[in-house]
Amino acid sequence: MSDKTFDIQTRLLHHKYKTDPHNGAVSVGVQHASTFHQESLDTFGEYDYARSGNPTRQALEEIFAELENGTASYAFASGMAAISTTFMLLSAGDHLVITDDVYGGTFRMTTEVLTRLGIEHTFVDMTDAENVRQAMKDNTKMIFMETPSNPTMKITPVEEIVALAQKAGCLTVLDNTFMTPVLQRPLDLGVDIVVHSATKFIGGHSDVVAGLAAVKDETLSQRFKFLQNSFGAILGPDDCWLIMRGLKTLHTRMTASQKVAENLALWLNEQPEVQSVYYPGLKDHPGFELNKKQSDGPGAVLSFELADRETVNRFAQAVTIPVFAVSLGAVETILSYPAKMSHAAMPDHERAKRGITDGLLRVSVGLESEDDLKQDFRQAFDRLSLN
Numbered sequence: 001m002s003d004k005t006f007d008i009q010t011r012l013l014h015h016k017y018k019t020d021p022h023n024g025a026v027s028v029g030v031q032h033a034s035t036f037h038q039e040s041l042d043t044f045g046e047y048d049y050a051r052s053g054n055p056t057r058q059a060l061e062e063i064f065a066e067l068e069n070g071t072a073s074y075a076f077a078s079g080m081a082a083i084s085t086t087f088m089l090l091s092a093g094d095h096l097v098i099t100d101d102v103y104g105g106t107f108r109m110t111t112e113v114l115t116r117l118g119i120e121h122t123f124v125d126m127t128d129a130e131n132v133r134q135a136m137k138d139n140t141k142m143i144f145m146e147t148p149s150n151p152t153m154k155i156t157p158v159e160e161i162v163a164l165a166q167k168a169g170c171l172t173v174l175d176n177t178f179m180t181p182v183l184q185r186p187l188d189l190g191v192d193i194v195v196h197s198a199t200k201f202i203g204g205h206s207d208v209v210a211g212l213a214a215v216k217d218e219t220l221s222q223r224f225k226f227l228q229n230s231f232g233a234i235l236g237p238d239d240c241w242l243i244m245r246g247l248k249t250l251h252t253r254m255t256a257s258q259k260v261a262e263n264l265a266l267w268l269n270e271q272p273e274v275q276s277v278y279y280p281g282l283k284d285h286p287g288f289e290l291n292k293k294q295s296d297g298p299g300a301v302l303s304f305e306l307a308d309r310e311t312v313n314r315f316a317q318a319v320t321i322p323v324f325a326v327s328l329g330a331v332e333t334i335l336s337y338p339a340k341m342s343h344a345a346m347p348d349h350e351r352a353k354r355g356i357t358d359g360l361l362r363v364s365v366g367l368e369s370e371d372d373l374k375q376d377f378r379q380a381f382d383r384l385s386l387n
């Protein structure tokens with residue numbers, strides 16, 4: 001059994017699955033079986049069919065539940081599969097309050113799928129709980145948060161919103177992809193369901209697409225298990241193994257990347273080519289104090305604004321270290337262009353309202369040297385003024 005008194009970096013390594021009870025292996029075995037032999041008509045074993053349960057997936061799910069301080073977690077084929085399955089807790093006629101700069105895929109699911117299923121929504125700026133209170137209706141059944149938000153890194157007052165939800169008897173969900181349980185544990189703040197794109201920091205190596213959802217409440221856990229099995233968007237055993245491998249270094253990677261992100265944000269703030277920097281670790285960020293209170297750090301993702309689309313294009317071509325790509329949370333630094341990548345699913349006018357301008361670039365800091373990154377960015381800025 002794991003010991004909750006250990007720090008998270010220890011708990012990432014020392015848990016119920018750290019060695020195999022049958023052979024001592026220091027890595028969880030990958031079980032590919034899709035079905036399991038049963039003793040008789042009356043005695044079914046622990047597993048019957050692998051959509052319903054698989055030993056490798058179960059190991060990941062139990063390890064991850066413990067990290068989020070939950071009672072159960074469920075592994076899905078992608079972050080969107082985890083989020084879409086969570087939305088299946090809603091029924092036609094229900095209303096969802098959702099943060100306005102939510103991940104582009106969640107925006108698309110909400111506006112183009114849930115709407116068609118008769119589930120209404122209201123987007124609100126969740127930096128102020130009062131906006132949430134005003135948006136709530138008699139049929140509001142779920143509040144969906146994402147903090148820090150993507151890509152402008154706005155901070156949501158989680159406990160204030162949880163209090164509103166609890167009074168109204170509705171569920172709260174928090175997309176914790178940017179922080180991971182190393183930096184933020186939403187269940188401890190009273191949130192009902194934590195969702196993740198494990199494709200990002202948790203996997204950490206740009207080699208697996210996966211999703212996770214964790215809960216504390218036992219009844220909710222049963223509902224989730226039912227939905228995971230019914231919807232069927234489960235994570236395969238090989239990918240479960242990759243996620244478990246990623247978890248082992250999660251604390252080390254988050255801490256190292258965050259440290260460089262903090263210094264890079266300060267440095268970017270001083271470069272004349274940069275119009276603004278969005279990072280909750282900067283003292284002048286409006287969410288700085290709140291983020292410090294409800295999490296253990298500002299994370300490793302930041303955004304900054306250059307003059308316009310053409311400047312961004314030239315900068316992205318001039319840098320040599322970062323990968324210019326969709327995604328974040330990897331060992332290599334990833335530079336992305338939210339307007340055409342994470343938020344491509346959002347119409348232009350909706351993006352403009354959220355400050356996702358044509359000059360905005362997002363950086364997810366990897367494990368490279370801080371000096372190398374700064375030098376690379378500086379030479380790219382220098383080349384902007386050359387024609």
Ligand SMILES: *Cc1c(COP(=O)(O)O)cnc(C)c1O
Binds near residue numbers: 080150198200210
């Ligand atoms: C990437 C991402 C998702 C979607 O996850 P996938 O694994 O790509 O399906 C959801 N939320 C956030 C914040 C993300 O960055």
